[in-house]
Amino acid sequence: MKVAVVGSGAWGTALAIRLCNNGHTVTMWTFETELIDRMRTQRTNPRLPNGVLPEQMQISGDFDCVSGCKIVVVACPSFSIRSVCRGIAPHLDADAVLVSVAKGIEEGSLLRMSQVVQQETGKPVVVLTGPSHAEEVALDIPTGCVAACEDRKLAELVQDAFMSDTLRIYTSPDAxxxxxxxxxxxxxxxxxxxxxxxxxxxxxxxxxxxxxxxxxxxxxxxxxxxxxxxxxxxxxxxxxxxxxxxxxxxxxxxxxxxxxxxxxxxxxxxxxxxxxxxxxxxxxxxxxxxxxxxxxxxxxxxxxxxxxxxxxxxxxxxxxxxxxxxxxxxxx
Ligand SMILES: NC(=O)c1ccc[n+]([C@@H]2O[C@H](COP(=O)([O-])OP(=O)(O)OC[C@H]3O[C@@H](n4cnc5c(N)ncnc54)[C@H](O)[C@@H]3O)[C@@H](O)[C@H]2O)c1
The missing domain is CATH 1.10.1040.10 (N-(1-d-carboxylethyl)-l-norvaline Dehydrogenase; domain 2)
Structure with a gap:
């Protein structure tokens, strides 16, 4: 499946690595365009020094890298989710499913991150969360998370995309x-x-x-x-x-x-x-x-x-x- 991970902090990078290892075609969008060359050539990201970026992972600084993707993971810090989602929205496929992994509540609006993602993109959103340090996920250390969405099929789509021998994903309707x-x-x-x-x-x-x-x-x-x-x-x-x-x-x-x-x-x-x-x-x-x-x-x-x-x-x-x-x- 074609997947984009929007955000190249520690968490976005760890998830992008795991999605690549699951056989998906992955592009990681980065806010830090000055790091693109380094990530492309050295296959490392200073935000997650112990993670190795698989050769097949694409790195991009353009919002249009989300086009053609069935799953788009939004992995930026909470304060930037609205502006980033506004940027990617025009490039999303009609049937794209968004995965919200940031942990926060928007200042001012008091909206949850998935609500912000939904408002800006108009797409269905699954929340993926749990006890998961990026540093450990990047090393394939056994970890469990939950994919939460009222729509069971969408929660299961995300479960299937991320689940592996060492990353166990449960589902829940309670986003x-x-x-x-x-x-x-x-x-x-x-x-x-x-x-x-x-x-x-x-x-x-x-x-x-x-x-x-x-x-x-x-x-x-x-x-x-x-x-x-x-x-x-x-x-x-x-x-x-x-x-x-x-x-x-x-x-x-x-x-x-x-x-x-x-x-x-x-x-x-x-x-x-x-x-x-x-x-x-x-x-x-x-x-x-x-x-x-x-x-x-x-x-x-x-x-x-x-x-x-x-x-x-x-x-x-x-x-x-x-x-x-x-x-x-x-x-x-
Ligand atoms: N690190 C973890 O283990 C972990 C695990 C689960 C969830 N999360 C959540 O994921 C989110 C991202 O955290 P992280 O640990 O990857 O962050 P990080 O501190 O490792 O990196 C922050 C990233 O945000 C980028 N950034 C800064 N300003 C920005 C802007 N205006 N627009 C877009 N990007 C911007 C930076 O360039 C950097 O790539 C947070 O909400 C965090 O709670 C983190």
Whole structure:
């Protein structure tokens, strides 16, 4: 099948490699046109130094490289999805299916990435997400993801295109839940990093991750997601991988903030897209708009956007009023 991967960051590159290895005819579009010659000749990309670009993979800087493709994977950072999709839209085939893999919520509109892709291209969109560090996927390390779309046939099309002996793809009808899990786990990972930077322990992180999932589920339900999706690969799966690994830029940024760096310094030092930083603002606004209780998201917002001290914010979180663990625990 002819496939385009739009975006040559670590994730776009890893997916393009895997699609090539599955026998598809793959073109990878890059924003960094200055890297095209190097990628074509050296078959490497500095965004994913451990990945080898197969000889048959085409590299292009032109939006028209998506024409003739049945599947177009949109793998750019969330802040650029709208402009990139606007660029490729006129070149898409009538029956093209878009795959959205960016993890974020658009600033201002508060739309999920697949909604932005759909708005700009008018095409059906499948969400592909899960616990998947590009660095590991590029090395064929066993990984599981979920292809989520209301339309089962389209979810299965994407499952078939990506599935291999080491990349296992499940399907789900709950794109809303899958996408919210993907975007919000980055905020929780940033917070987990902050607690590491402050010198707190495994107990703290476990509490944060568990309560973080509760918040993701609450927002998901308010937006029509299935509450159970948080227990899947896009929810708890991605949360585990992001909160516990040094591959995670979100966690690394959080550690620097916990150690006393400003959010701006931390972003600069990490040097790659820290989606959790942007997602915090959007999630905070969504929670306010929908009147959903999300104290961890509020705390992250206070540290990242209101200049509050991380240690004081954590202390305030711990001193909130007493409550049962579950809102629907059965007590009257
Ligand atoms: N890295 C991973 O392991 C991983 C895994 C799953 C999902 N994702 C998601 O994939 C998305 C991309 O992340 P990444 O890790 O590949 O990014 P990256 O930090 O490795 O690279 C960012 C890329 O974005 C490009 N870029 C910058 N400004 C742009 C613009 N205005 N328009 C188009 N492109 C622009 C850069 O040239 C670069 O190629 C993010 O939403 C991320 O959350 C990443």
């Amino acid at each position: 809303v839940g899958a996408e919210l899990g993907a975007a919000l786990k980055n905020v929780i990972a940033l917070c987990a990093g902050v607690t590491d930077g402050l010198g707190y322990g495994d107990n703290t992180k476990a509490m944060l991750m568990t309560r973080g999932l509760t918040e993701i589920a609450r927002l998901g339900v308010a937006l029509g997601a299935n509450k159970d999706t948080v227990a899947g690969l896009s929810g708890v799966g991605d949360l585990i991988v992001t909160c516990t690994s040094m591959h995670s830029r979100n966690r690394r940024a959080g550690i620097l903030i916990g150690q006393g760096k400003s959010p701006e310094q931390a972003m600069e030092e990490v040097g790659a897209v820290v989606e959790g930083y942007y997602a915090t603002k959007s999630a905070y606004q969504m929670a306010k708009k929908l009147n959903v209780e999300m104290p961890i998201i509020q705390a992250a917002y206070a540290v990242l956007y209101e200049g509050k001290e991380a240690a004081q914010v954590v202390a305030a979180l711990l001193q909130r009023s007493k409550k049962p663990e579950s809102e629907d625990c059965g007590w009257q």
